[in-house]
Amino acid sequence: MSGSVDTSFRLPKAILFDLDGTLIDSAPDIASAVNELLDGRGLPPLTLAQVKSMIGNGIEKLVERAFAASGRPLSRTGLDEANREMAPIYRRHLTHWTRPMPGAVEALARLHVAGIRLGVATNKPQVATREILLHFGLLERLGAIVGGDAVTRKKPAPEALLLALEQLGTEPHEALMVGDSITDVEAARAAGLPVAIIRGGYTQIPADELGADLVCDSLLDLPAALNGVRNAA
Structure with a gap:
């Protein structure tokens, strides 16, 4: 099974992604x-x-x-x-050794086609984030990009998530945060969003112990897991 789902979880209108360890292996x-x-x-x-x-x-x-x-x-x-x-x-060290995480390109494409609004909320600086997303052809899928220097307090504070949702025109209860670490879980909880964790990121705590609403083996499993939520609703 690719993901474990809380059946009270709702299909989102918007999804925010962390960057390092979630969308890219940097x-x-x-x-x-x-x-x-x-x-x-x-x-x-x-x-x-x-x-x-x-x-x-x-x-x-x-x-x-x-x-x-x-x-x-x-x-x-x-x-x-x-x-x-x-x-x-x-x-000088943004894209030489960096690669998209498994399933990242495909997952963003599928979610975009499905009409879900997509954004990035990261602690990485804004300019560096945009350069990386542009380099890997991910920028065009995203309606909001908020870096750590675009807000007063970085994650786990909620500011980056709330600003990204404002740019996407979506309320927190209609959205989902997707990340790889406790920082993402805490930021999502502070912003009032449910949160999904992708295994294989940069967390020192096992993914299943982070307290997320949804856990997936890879980003490629995320669209199917969300369809499972839709069918369970």
């Missing part, structure tokens, strides 16, 4: 950027698994965690300086 590029930053400070590289565990709360938190894992935790001033250093490095 960890290799992010690891390359992190290790370039660390190398410039004379620090050894982190493993891909280490960097994966740090993704999800924005670049600033990523940089903070990377230096802490390297045994060189930074002061507030040092962290500000490292983030300024990271910005151009990060922009």
